[in-house]
Amino acid sequence: MVSARRPETRWVTRLIPFALLGCLFFSTYAFVKHICIDFFIHSRHESSAATALLVVYFFFLVLMLFTYFRLFLVVQFNPGVLPLGPLAVEQRAKQKEERRKSGMCVRLREGDLEAHRYDTYSWPDPNPDSPGLEAFYSKDVFVCHTDGWPRWCSSCCNWKQDRAHHCSELNRCVKKMDHYCPWVGGMVGETSFKFFVQFTFYAMLYCAVGIVSAAFNLRTLIMSGAGVDGVVIGMLGVTAFFGLFAFAMTATSVRYVCLNLTNVDYLKAKTLVHQLAVRVPRGTPPSIGGIASGLDYQVITYPLSRPKSEVTEPSPQSSDRTFINESVSPRDLLATRTFAIVKTEKGENPWDLGVYGNWKSVMGNNIIDWLLPLKPSPCESAENNESFYQMGPLYQQLRSRYNLPDIPTNEKGGVELDELEKQRKHQGRGTGTRSSR
Ligand SMILES: [Zn+2]
CATH class of the missing domain: 1.20.140 (Butyryl-CoA Dehydrogenase, subunit A; domain 3)
Incomplete structure (x- = not known):
């Protein structure tokens, strides 16, 4: 609870x-x-x-x-709510322990700096094996920042799934967060x-x-x-x-x-621009469609390479995300995934399935579901290999707009990712290079 x-x-x-x-x-x-x-x-x-x-x-x-x-x-x-990252679990346990030790029976007031001194320390985890990161790049499309990394919640110290937002009342990220409703005792999402x-x-x-x-x-x-x-x-x-x-x-x-x-x-529906990482064939160079369509794009390849130093946290002031070039085996290369980083126009909604499709994704597939509060919304279980939520026609339109090449059949399926994950785990154990975070 x-x-x-x-x-x-x-x-x-x-x-x-x-x-x-x-x-x-x-x-x-x-x-x-x-x-x-x-x-x-x-x-x-x-x-x-x-x-x-x-x-x-x-x-x-x-x-x-x-x-x-x-x-x-x-x-x-x-x-x-989305799970907390390991760092947030550790920080919140420390907070609880400190409060207990100092005998603070009085609850910490909102705005009390002491209450939040752990809350904003965490920057996106640079570890390529960061827990939860694979859930993003194993999809064909996900919401990302300009650099192609998924969104990060600095309070929950975890990657933010598409359409999730951080709720300050609960101090947790909530999937499809709507509003905090005291009439029903909590967060509606x-x-x-x-x-x-x-x-x-x-x-x-x-x-x-x-x-x-x-x-x-x-x-x-x-x-x-x-x-x-x-x-x-x-x-x-x-x-x-x-x-x-x-x-x-x-x-x-x-x-x-x-x-x-x-x-x-x-x-912010009318002004929001969504930034999406859209999967393209492995090794696709940046801006390949830019010449023809006038729309440039950068690319990012996952799994990310290891950072120059795994012990040094990236400085909050710098956007230093440079990585060493590891010698990557041909087998590893076959298990990488390349994504083009593209933007929607202002006000476009990538998850818009049309009025009836939108209605069914929340209310259910038949009139019994619409009227009775029995089954959960179908969008709760809509996550698949393609995306966290069913994508609307805009997804294909974006591919055409940016002239993105199709993914060849031999790159489809998740077998190569499983293979890579096994290898990385094996290497991590062998060399001790996995981050302790
Ligand atoms: Zn959060």
Whole structure:
């Protein structure tokens, strides 16, 4: 279980479910007693109308509660965080130990330099065998920096998978991070977004039933000259407040699903340029397509060569990433992979599968999946040999735009990488050259 690191956030998160529960009990009491029993059955003698309303009300209430609990459990126990790098594990254990030793019962305040003195020390691990690095270059395409290295999180001390972002509340990288939601007790991201959409949708319908019933009750009482019911006015206020909120959240979330964006992506969707490492035939030189298409590109070959010095950390001020030329055996050469480093235009989304494809990637493949919070989103298991997430048509368009050569059939498949990994491990054991990190 990953909790928010700020104590005030943790307390708000703990208290909100009780506040919601209070509102729910009040609305249900007002609806059943004041609207259905007193108004429809006793005053108007319309038992069938009261029964129909009760069925609809409790139908949406049950669906709303069911999706809420599913969402709450996923957010608490499977928020989709990426693993910490070995250095971060070590640093955070030290932090914990220091706090314990110094008897700090009082939690460290946010912004306290002492609390974060380990957080920003780590620069991208220059070790070619860095844990997790192979997961990137064994794909055909991944998000990279200008130098072709995958993105790095200096807090988690680990490589950042495509579409993951660092959440400062959890102090962890979260896959397809969307937003921190105190209403549901944590971070909404890849693993929970589907359930979040379903929850806000059912909450909106539940509130709509309450709003319409309360408004009808109040209108009838006013028209007949009878005094209005204060409890029903209170219920109208509560359901209208949450109803509007749920409507806004449903509309926004459905929009994100259809565009295959997250809240974080959307903030810079129009201006963001994605940089991608796209696999090309082994040994492809840089800018091969530049002459014809006017688009230049650099290339990078993985596994990376060993740095000049494995004991010296790269200086934060310098971008020194020069490497020694090891004598590479012909067999090793056959196991290398070359990537062209290309850019999208501003606002292009490499994962856009079209509205229906985007919808299915989050909400599921059929109407049962769309309506019930049972199965996880298909995009959670979309990782394959090609990419972390299913790529949209832009991927092939980029290949054509940069005139990238196709990968020959004899380079496809992962056999050569397995072979190389075995050799490297063997060499590392034999010569002791593997980094201790
Ligand atoms: Zn992180």
